[in-house]
Amino acid sequence: MEINKVLVVGSGTMGRGIAQWFAQQGVNVELIDAVFEVALSAQETIHHSWHKLLDKGKFSASEVEAFKKNLKPVEMSEHSHDCDLVIEAIIENLDIKRELFQKIDLNMKEECIIASNTSSIPITTLARDLSEKRKKRTLGLHFFNPAPIMKLVEIIQTPWLDKQVSDELFDWFSKRSKKPAICQDSPGFIVNRVARSFYGEALHILENHNQERIEELDRVMTSVGGFRMGPFTLMDLIGIDVNYDVTQSVWKSFYNEPRFRPHRIQREMVESGRTGRKTQEGFYKYEK
Numbered sequence: 001m002e003i004n005k006v007l008v009v010g011s012g013t014m015g016r017g018i019a020q021w022f023a024q025q026g027v028n029v030e031l032i033d034a035v036f037e038v039a040l041s042a043q044e045t046i047h048h049s050w051h052k053l054l055d056k057g058k059f060s061a062s063e064v065e066a067f068k069k070n071l072k073p074v075e076m077s078e079h080s081h082d083c084d085l086v087i088e089a090i091i092e093n094l095d096i097k098r099e100l101f102q103k104i105d106l107n108m109k110e111e112c113i114i115a116s117n118t119s120s121i122p123i124t125t126l127a128r129d130l131s132e133k134r135k136k137r138t139l140g141l142h143f144f145n146p147a148p149i150m151k152l153v154e155i156i157q158t159p160w161l162d163k164q165v166s167d168e169l170f171d172w173f174s175k176r177s178k179k180p181a182i183c184q185d186s187p188g189f190i191v192n193r194v195a196r197s198f199y200g201e202a203l204h205i206l207e208n209h210n211q212e213r214i215e216e217l218d219r220v221m222t223s224v225g226g227f228r229m230g231p232f233t234l235m236d237l238i239g240i241d242v243n244y245d246v247t248q249s250v251w252k253s254f255y256n257e258p259r260f261r262p263h264r265i266q267r268e269m270v271e272s273g274r275t276g277r278k279t280q281e282g283f284y285k286y287e288k
Contacts, residue, residue, distance in 0.1 A: 081109065157183070199231050237276065
């Protein structure tokens with residue numbers, strides 16, 4: 001499989017992280033967003049990240065310059081139509097995603113693979129109205145935040161997918177520092193299904209917002225459990241609103257099974273606008 005040009009749709013945290021990683025692999029990346037200024041801002045953020053890595057000796061100056069040439073933000077209406085792979089990383093809204101997939105189906109070359117980075121919406125639902133040929137080349141590619149660092153990528157299959165596509169993607173990622181896992185199109189896939197208990201049980205132990213208990217639970221999970229981050233630190237990083245949406249989606253997909261039920265603390269945090277690092281306040285407070 002050759003992947004020489006990738007279109008990343010959505011320039012938020014996940015979109016720009018995915019775009020950064022592909023650019024570092026020597027792939028030409030076009031980054032778009034409904035608001036072009038967001039794509040430009042994402043480019044600046046990625047450049048800043050590369051310069052920090054340059055200062056730390058992780059990359060050479062020539063490598064960083066090559067990465068920059070590989071990354072190009074473009075207007076939504078001006079992206080290329082000859083991409084080998086399109087990765088959707090927009091808002092977790094089924095109707096908006098399905099509309100986008102249908103536009104991509106019509107406008108991209110026949111050989112193009114369409115993938116969604118969704119963490120909870122069924123890939124089968126996104127693919128069902130596409131052309132028969134495109135269904136065979138549509139799947140999920142679920143990266144994890146921060147995408148340039150986290151090695152796991154879930155390759156989610158559908159009933160229509162040509163198995164050769166997922167097998168070749170598995171090999172492609174394996175050769176480029178990622179740890180791919182092929183999984184079926186089930187609610188939460190692998191990691192987000194398992195992770196519901198990581199967050200949910202921590203919230204049930206917490207019961208009510210108590211800063212000392214939050215810090216204690218995170219400390220136990222990192223110092224004793226061996227996790228790199230505790231559940232509350234991780235929710236702040238992901239975004240409590242994003243985590244809450246995924247929790248609701250998985251819960252509903254399993255017909256309101258109690259073990260996946262969202263917690264009222266999640267709802268309260270979202271309603272108050274305290275959604276984590278991106279708002280400088282979540283379970284912890286952060287300086288700009």
